[in-house]
């Protein structure tokens with residue numbers, strides 16, 4: 357069977373799209389009794405940078421392997437550009453994948469590693485034979501074309517000077533670039549990356565993030581990026597699909613995921629500092645301490661709710677509603693993370709600026725926050741509630757609505 361990219365042409369034979377929309381429709385993958393993916397549906401827009409984000413074992417790699425054609429769903433369909441590709445091999449789908457381990461051949465030079473997938477696709481067995489390569493005009497022509505493509509992609513990734521080295525003579529970042537070059541040289545319709553930065557040190561990881569997003573911009577290809585690192589997903593992606601226990605729990609742009617997390621688990625997973633959760637019983641009037649300066653704007657009386665306060669959303673304020681004492685302090689330079697005991701068994705972590713001096717353990721503090729950025733969750737289901745906090749001092753509580761979402 358010819359690869360799918362071959363067929364994405366208009367009637368004159370000219371290629372009309374080298375990138376495709378990818379859809380997963382009710383995809384389930386079982387391994388024996390383990391349900392790795394449970395009816396996953398996802399649309400990945402062509403040319404987008406989409407991250408699959410979630411904790412270890414949630415099903416990210418399985419999703420990527422199913423998109424690539426390296427694994428098949430137990431049920432459901434994989435669709436490229438409106439056509440089912442379920443059952444097609446990885447080669448037929450023309451998808452490129454970069455693995456965490458890079459998977460470079462150690463006995464081959466970087467040039468050979470990059471050339472191999474192209475030669476396998478574009479040259480016959482005879483043309484690939486070293487001796488005939490010199491004699492056959494078609495092989496000579498194709499070899500020259502391949503060399504040009506390899507150089508172009510090596511230049512794009514700044515590894516031209518490394519083409520004759522073997523992988524064991526490369527640094528982690530250079531290996532990573534060589535692996536990306538090898539994937540890119542085939543001109544794939546989509547580019548799948550499975551935790552490609554996790555073997556690099558922190559500084560190089562940050563540098564490679566911007567190199568990959570730059571590459572995405574320059575190639576215009578669909579990138580699907582698997583990571584458990586929320587900072588990577590937040591900083592690189594157009595859209596994030598958060599996967600937990602084999603299910604997609606939320607899909608959205610990074611600010612949506614941060615500001616409007618669908619569940620308590622998503623809220624806990626996103627953000628540089630772990631979000632504070634404080635559980636209280638909802639009441640018709642003022643909430644119980646430490647939120648007694650607030651009421652809910654939606655009728656939730658009697659419900660156990662979890663108040664989500666981001667540490668970076670708390671700030672020292674002379675009239676702040678949260679009054680407590682600093683129990684622990686982690687100094688980070690421009691900021692310090694304080695653990696503040698509020699009484700009643702509650703405590704919160706707050707990111708405090710250090711420019712006007714560092715607070716000390718044992719010091720009393722008052723903390724304020726923007727009530728509009730507080731997120732409330734149902735204590736039982738973990739789902740985010742439509743309810744919000746209304747400061748009592750700032751005016752009347754809006755009439756109670758009956759919605760809960």
Ligand code: ATP
Pocket residue numbers: 387390391392410411412413414415416417418419584
């Ligand atoms: P990580 O971030 O740790 O790589 P992940 O989110 O990529 O994890 P997957 O590798 O997709 O998770 O695995 C999802 C679930 O499926 C896990 O429970 C895993 O143990 C299981 N699983 C994956 N592959 C197989 C397999 N070949 N045989 C049996 N179980 C498997």
